[in-house]
Amino acid sequence: MGVVLCQSAIVFCGSNTRKIRNAIWDLTSSSKSRREHAIQLLGSLEHDTSAYLVKHWKDISPRSRRELLRHGSAVPLPESPAFRLGVALKDPDREVRQLMLQHLPAADKLPQKYRLYLLRQAASNFETERSRALEIIHTLGEPVFIGTIFECVEEGKIEVLPDHQIRMNIHIRNRELVGYDEWVTAPTIINTPSGPIIIHHRYRLPIVQSFELKTTLSLAQSRVTSLLRTLTGEDHGHTINDWQQWWSQQRQRKGSDVQKRTGRDGSRRQ
Numbered sequence: 001m002g003v004v005l006c007q008s009a010i011v012f013c014g015s016n017t018r019k020i021r022n023a024i025w026d027l028t029s030s031s032k033s034r035r036e037h038a039i040q041l042l043g044s045l046e047h048d049t050s051a052y053l054v055k056h057w058k059d060i061s062p063r064s065r066r067e068l069l070r071h072g073s074a075v076p077l078p079e080s081p082a083f084r085l086g087v088a089l090k091d092p093d094r095e096v097r098q099l100m101l102q103h104l105p106a107a108d109k110l111p112q113k114y115r116l117y118l119l120r121q122a123a124s125n126f127e128t129e130r131s132r133a134l135e136i137i138h139t140l141g142e143p144v145f146i147g148t149i150f151e152c153v154e155e156g157k158i159e160v161l162p163d164h165q166i167r168m169n170i171h172i173r174n175r176e177l178v179g180y181d182e183w184v185t186a187p188t189i190i191n192t193p194s195g196p197i198i199i200h201h202r203y204r205l206p207i208v209q210s211f212e213l214k215t216t217l218s219l220a221q222s223r224v225t226s227l228l229r230t231l232t233g234e235d236h237g238h239t240i241n242d243w244q245q246w247w248s249q250q251r252q253r254k255g256s257d258v259q260k261r262t263g264r265d266g267s268r269r270q
Helices: 014-026 032-044 046-059 062-070 081-090 094-103 112-122 127-140 142-155 163-169 221-232 240-261
Strands: 158-161 177-183 188-192 195-199 202-209 217-220
Touching: 014 032, 014 046, 014 062, 032 046, 046 081, 062 094, 081 094, 081 112, 081 127, 094 127, 112 127, 112 142, 112 221, 127 142, 142 158, 142 221, 142 240, 158 221, 217 221, 221 240
Parallel strands: 158 217
Antiparallel strands: 177 202, 188 195, 202 217
């Protein structure tokens, strides 16, 4: 799987585990002093608190999860991009997902593999996955992600294939592929001595491959260009080459603007 919500093999001191659990409960207390004491305690047990949240996030009540994120500057949230993106994408509570958006790193500080994961979610055929990923991309800033698409295409990390090639080459036996089922309308007819046999083929049209974070994604061109239209507001057809030409022009224009603002040696004009 890709980004994971929890990590394993975390060991706690038993007494600290109980203290942390009780402090998390106290975050929702009606007593201001108990809430303040809970925040102070969680902050003082920085390493153990962070590890506890990774392991037990799903077991914490939605109300307490919200309070943890509201006090994210004082409570040591796990630093892992995998954890934070996992919460922002997968947490069942909408308010928790919204609050986690404030604690995500800037797009250019996010490792490429996680940007690629978000793009995979944004190209999903499932509306929930797509809308949540697009909301995160919008929050972090679309330009970095647009650049990541072309970056990954050039590096071969996104393998762009014609729609028909993906449809013809991928059969239902490829369980590692995710996407929606498509029934092929034109069946295969095999003539036999006893008469024709009609075989109805069932294919899975993949949106992307199920992948570890370092593997290549295979996307139909229509999925990539549709995603680019969503992120840019531009429309340069259904061929990735036309979009690459547009992107090259944008980069040249940006470079020209920078040159106008600086001297030939790169120094800032007065």
